[in-house]
Amino acid sequence: MTASVESARLAVRCAPAERALWQEVTSRLNDGLSGARTFQSVWRNDLCPAADDGCDVLCLSMLPDLSQPRSDWPAIEAQWRLAAAMLRDRELERGATVFIVTLFRYTTGEDVVLLPMLRRLNLLAARLSQEFGLFVIDIDRIFAHAGGMELRADARLASAEARRSAADLIVDSLLSVGIDHVAAPAVIQAARSWHESRRVIGSAGPSTAASVGQMKRSYVRGRAQTSVTQSHDVYGGIHSVMQDLCAPRLGLRWRMPLLFALWQMVSGRMIGRIVRQRV
Numbered sequence: 001m002t003a004s005v006e007s008a009r010l011a012v013r014c015a016p017a018e019r020a021l022w023q024e025v026t027s028r029l030n031d032g033l034s035g036a037r038t039f040q041s042v043w044r045n046d047l048c049p050a051a052d053d054g055c056d057v058l059c060l061s062m063l064p065d066l067s068q069p070r071s072d073w074p075a076i077e078a079q080w081r082l083a084a085a086m087l088r089d090r091e092l093e094r095g096a097t098v099f100i101v102t103l104f105r106y107t108t109g110e111d112v113v114l115l116p117m118l119r120r121l122n123l124l125a126a127r128l129s130q131e132f133g134l135f136v137i138d139i140d141r142i143f144a145h146a147g148g149m150e151l152r153a154d155a156r157l158a159s160a161e162a163r164r165s166a167a168d169l170i171v172d173s174l175l176s177v178g179i180d181h182v183a184a185p186a187v188i189q190a191a192r193s194w195h196e197s198r199r200v201i202g203s204a205g206p207s208t209a210a211s212v213g214q215m216k217r218s219y220v221r222g223r224a225q226t227s228v229t230q231s232h233d234v235y236g237g238i239h240s241v242m243q244d245l246c247a248p249r250l251g252l253r254w255r256m257p258l259l260f261a262l263w264q265m266v267s268g269r270m271i272g273r274i275v276r277q278r279v
Contacts, residue, residue: 006037015061066118
């Protein structure tokens with residue numbers, strides 16, 4: 001991919017109800033880029049199709065998995081891990097960028113039963129980012145600062161206010177780290193300035209680094225990769241699990257998997273410190 005490419009393809013795997021959001025994202029990107037580059041949306045049903053379709057940016061929403069039965073969790077996690085490995089070896093290898101989009105941890109009424117699955121998916125996003133080098137657009141983190149009541153938002157982002165705010169965050173993330181392989185720096189900077197003046201969640205909110213999960217560049221097997229930093233892991237992982245463990249509504253049946261996840265995260269961080277000290 002080079003800056004000479006005049007058009008680019010944005011592949012999106014999302015729930016049907018999210019398509020209006022991603023159409024708005026594509027429209028804003030094109031408005032901000034002012035014709036210097038043109039993005040086209042390509043809808044995907046699978047996390048990772050068998051054949052490479054040559055898309056420049058891939059965005060994978062976790063919303064389609066939220067309604068799956070909790071008993072299917074092992075299969076869901078295995079599918080995400082398999083897809084992440086394939087995306088790392090195929091899409092990142094050829095220079096594309098890949099984003100996982102988290103879910104806003106706010107539900108109402110009968111949807112409260114979705115919270116265990118929602119938390120698992122968000123925690124999985126942080127783990128996949130660290131293990132496979134994928135970017136994270138952390139809807140949950142930014143919306144938590146603004147508030148679900150203020151944005152009239154829940155996990156499905158069904159309201160117009162929620163879609164506008166989510167589009168703000170996604171476009172900001174893509175302009176920050178997602179399209180530098182298909183557009184010149186001056187073009188991207190102009191688009192960012194244009195977008196900043198029209199954001200629903202203003203600049204007084206969290207920084208761009210926080211909005212994309214405080215992502216960093218690293219090198220794995222000789223290739224440029226991306227991952228979430230440890231500070232995001234603390235926010236999206238250990239802190240979240242501790243809150244869940246303290247929730248009075250959760251019985252022993254749900255506390256045991258959370259305790260196991262907490263043990264895995266803490267032990268993983270300790271092993272990481274030992275490895276870095278030896279290196």
